Amino acid sequence: MSTDLVYLNGAFLPADEARVSVFDRGFLFADSVYEVIPFYQGVGFRLQQHLDRLAYSLRAVRIQIDADWPGILNELVQRNGGGNLSVYLQISRGSAGSRTHAYDDAMAPTVFACCSPIQDIYARGADQVRGYTVIVTADLRWHRCDIKSTGLLPNILVLQQAREAGADEALLVRDGLLSEGTSCNLFLIRQGVIYTPKRSSEILGGTTRELILELAAEAGIPFQEVDIRPEALQDADEVWVSSSTRGVIPVLAIDGKPVADGQKGPLWRQMFDLFTRFQHRLMTGEIR
Incomplete structure (x- = not known):
């Protein structure tokens, strides 16, 4: 079924009929926040965790709104056929x-939501996953990356820089420390231990990142949340990135140099199996 039915300010309507004012501050100033929430078999995955992060972002930018988010999102998913969708x-x-920098707290926020299908990564298998090549570059974003803001122009420009260099992603460095990718979290593996940058205002703590750490704990794989310097990439056994739409991806080369032997590592294969089995169970309704 098509997923072109969207939600806009209280109405469910075809995407090509949705209209937003040219003076909307989200359009003019990126004065807006967002969330991406997977629904498996029509059920929001860690919905409350996502909504808590949304509430945090709204408070941080002082947008005041009271809405039945579960009701809105559940109905949107059902109107788009249910199943496995990303909202x-x-x-x-x-x-x-009008265009003005000042704002009034009495303004009515604009609420928009849409759906897209979720890819079944499990069905592809580890051998079909294409590893990434990445570059390392300066993190030029603002200092509140913990807010899930739509102000993503720095991310877009850095990703384009990576693509022009023949790479898939960029790892960002600020004040001598690695933070994350343009839209993904970072993991570095050395001697069987997973290292990932610790939570701070400089990174967005992804729900997929948290799931990977939970799966690691359940499987007895040690991990640490620490500060990581770029030079640590040089002698890493494996490097991964993760996001809600891509799962966990192995990084095979950094700045044109292979990571270890340039192949998908054994710990990534183990984590890929754990992650995709978990996702597949959600997609088939085996677990909720």
């Missing part, structure tokens, strides 16, 4: 009727 939810501060 994008965006809330902007709204429109003041």
Whole structure:
């Protein structure tokens, strides 16, 4: 079934009929926040965790809104056929009727949501996953990366820089420390231990990142959340990145140099199996 039915300010309607004011602050200033929430068999995966992060972002940028998010999102998913869908939810501060930097707390926020299908990574298998090549570059984003803001122009420009260099992603460095990718979290493996940058305002703590650490703990794989310097990449046994839409991806080369032997590592294969089995069980309704 098509997933072109969207939600906009209280109405469910075809995407090509949805209209937002040209004076909406999300359009003019990226004055908005968002979430991406997977629904498996029509059920939101860790829905409350995502909504808690949404509430955190809304408080941080001082957008005031009271909405039945579970009700809105559940109905949108069902109207789009249920099943396994990823929901994008965006809330902007709204429109003041003109372009002005100042805002009024009484403005009505604009709420938009849409769906897209979730890929069954499990069905592909580890051998079919293409490993990434990445570059390492400066993190030029603002200092509140813990807020899931739609102000993603620095991310877009850095990703384009990576692609122009023939790479798939970029790992970002600020104040001598690795933070994350343009839209993914980072993992470095050395001697069987998973290392990942610790949570701070400089990174967005992804729900997929948290799931990987939970699966590691259940499997007895040690991990540490620590500061990581770029030079640590040089002698890493494996490097991974993760996101809610891509799962966990092995990094095979950094700045044109192979990671270890340039092949998918054994610990990644183990984590890929753990992660995709978990996702597949959600997609088939075996677990909720």
